[in-house]
Amino acid sequence: MAGTAIHGGLVWRVGTLVERRRETATAHSLVLDVPDWPGHDAGQHVDVRLTAPDGYSAVRSYSIASAAQEKRLELTIEELADGEVSPYLAETAAPGDPLEIRGPIGGWFVWRPAQTEPVQLIAGGSGIVPLMAMIRTRAQAKSAAPFRLLYSVRSPQAISYANELEQRVHDDANLGVTFAYTRSVPEGWARAPQRIDATAIMEAAFAPALRPSCYVCGPTPFVEAAANLLIAAGHDADRIKTERFGPTAGGS
Numbered sequence: 563m564a565g566t567a568i569h570g571g572l573v574w575r576v577g578t579l580v581e582r583r584r585e586t587a588t589a590h591s592l593v594l595d596v597p598d599w600p601g602h603d604a605g606q607h608v609d610v611r612l613t614a615p616d617g618y619s620a621v622r623s624y625s626i627a628s629a630a631q632e633k634r635l636e637l638t639i640e641e642l643a644d645g646e647v648s649p650y651l652a653e654t655a656a657p658g659d660p661l662e663i664r665g666p667i668g669g670w671f672v673w674r675p676a677q678t679e680p681v682q683l684i685a686g687g688s689g690i691v692p693l694m695a696m697i698r699t700r701a702q703a704k705s706a707a708p709f710r711l712l713y714s715v716r717s718p719q720a721i722s723y724a725n726e727l728e729q730r731v732h733d734d735a736n737l738g739v740t741f742a743y744t745r746s747v748p749e750g751w752a753r754a755p756q757r758i759d760a761t762a763i764m765e766a767a768f769a770p771a772l773r774p775s776c777y778v779c780g781p782t783p784f785v786e787a788a789a790n791l792l793i794a795a796g797h798d799a800d801r802i803k804t805e806r807f808g809p810t811a812g813g814s
C-alpha cells in the first residue's frame with residue numbers, strides 16, 4: 563500500500579461524479595468513480611484540480627471519507643462562501659461530471675486495521691472527514707480496536723454523517739462518540755456552548771495510561787489547541803498525529 567500511495571500520488575486521473583449527498587446546510591458528500599484507483603488508507607487525501615475554459619486551474623486538497631476497502635472514492639466538501647473551489651464542488655458539480663483527482667496522498671496520518679491499540683479521534687468541523695474513513699475502515703475490517711471520537715461542531719445541525727454515527731455507536735460497544743458544541747447546543751444539553759477544553763478531554767477521551775493513538779484533524783488553530791490539551795492531559799506527543807485543514811495551493 564505504501565508503494566501505491568507514493569506512485570498513485572503523482573498521477574492525475576479523471577474521475578466521474580456518480581452521486582452527491584447533502585450532509586449539512588453547507589457540506590456535501592461526493593462519490594466518485596476513479597478509473598484505475600490504486601486504493602487508499604484511511605486518513606489519506608487527494609488533490610482535486612478544476613480547470614476553467616481559459617486554462618486557469620485551481621488545486622485543493624480533500625480528505626477521503628470512504629473506507630479503505632471501498633472501490634469508489636467519497637469526499638465531503640464544506641462550502642466556504644468566499645472560496646474559489648469549495649462552492650463549485652459543494653453546490654454545482656453534478657452526477658456525470660468529470661473531476662480531475664491526484665492521489666492518494668499522505669502516509670503519516672493513517673489508521674490501518676492491523677493496529678489493535680485504542681484510538682482517540684478528535685475532529686473540529688470538516689476535520690471529521692478522514693476520521694470517518696478510519697471509523698468506516700475499522701467497521702469493514704471488523705476490527706475490535708476500541709475507538710472514541712470527540713467531535714467539535716458549531717451546532718447539532720452542523721454534524722456530518724449524523725445518522726451513520728448514531729447507528730454505528732448503537733451497533734458497536736467499542737465505538738464511542740461525544741459531541742462538543744461551540745455555538746449552540748441541543749435542548750436539554752448540560753453544558754453551555756464552548757470550545758473543547760481540559761474537562762472535555764478528561765471526560766471524553768481515553769486515559770493516557772491506555773496509550774491510545776490519537777488522531778486530531780480540523781482547522782489549524784483547532785488542531786493546535788486539541789493537541790496541546792492532549793499533551794497537558796498526559797498523552798505522549800509521539801502518539802498524537804495531526805492533520806491541518808489550512809488553505810491549500812492556489813491557482814495557476
Ligand SMILES: Cc1cc2nc3c(=O)[nH]c(=O)nc-3n(C[C@H](O)[C@H](O)[C@H](O)COP(=O)(O)OP(=O)(O)OC[C@H]3O[C@@H](n4cnc5c(N)ncnc54)[C@H](O)[C@@H]3O)c2cc1C
Pocket residue numbers: 607622623624625626638639640641642644645646647648649688691692781805806807808809810
Ligand atoms: C490535507 C487537507 C485535507 C483537506 N480536507 C478537506 C475536506 O475533507 N473537506 C473540506 O471541506 N476541506 C478540506 N480541506 C480544505 C480545502 O483544501 C480547501 O482549503 C477549502 O475547501 C477551501 O478552498 P476554497 O478554494 O473554497 O477557498 P479559497 O479560495 O482557497 O479560500 C477562501 C477563503 O477562505 C479561507 N480558507 C481557505 N481554506 C480554509 C479552511 N480550510 N478553513 C477556513 N478558512 C479557509 C482563505 O484564507 C480565504 O480567505 C483540506 C485541506 C488540507 C490541507
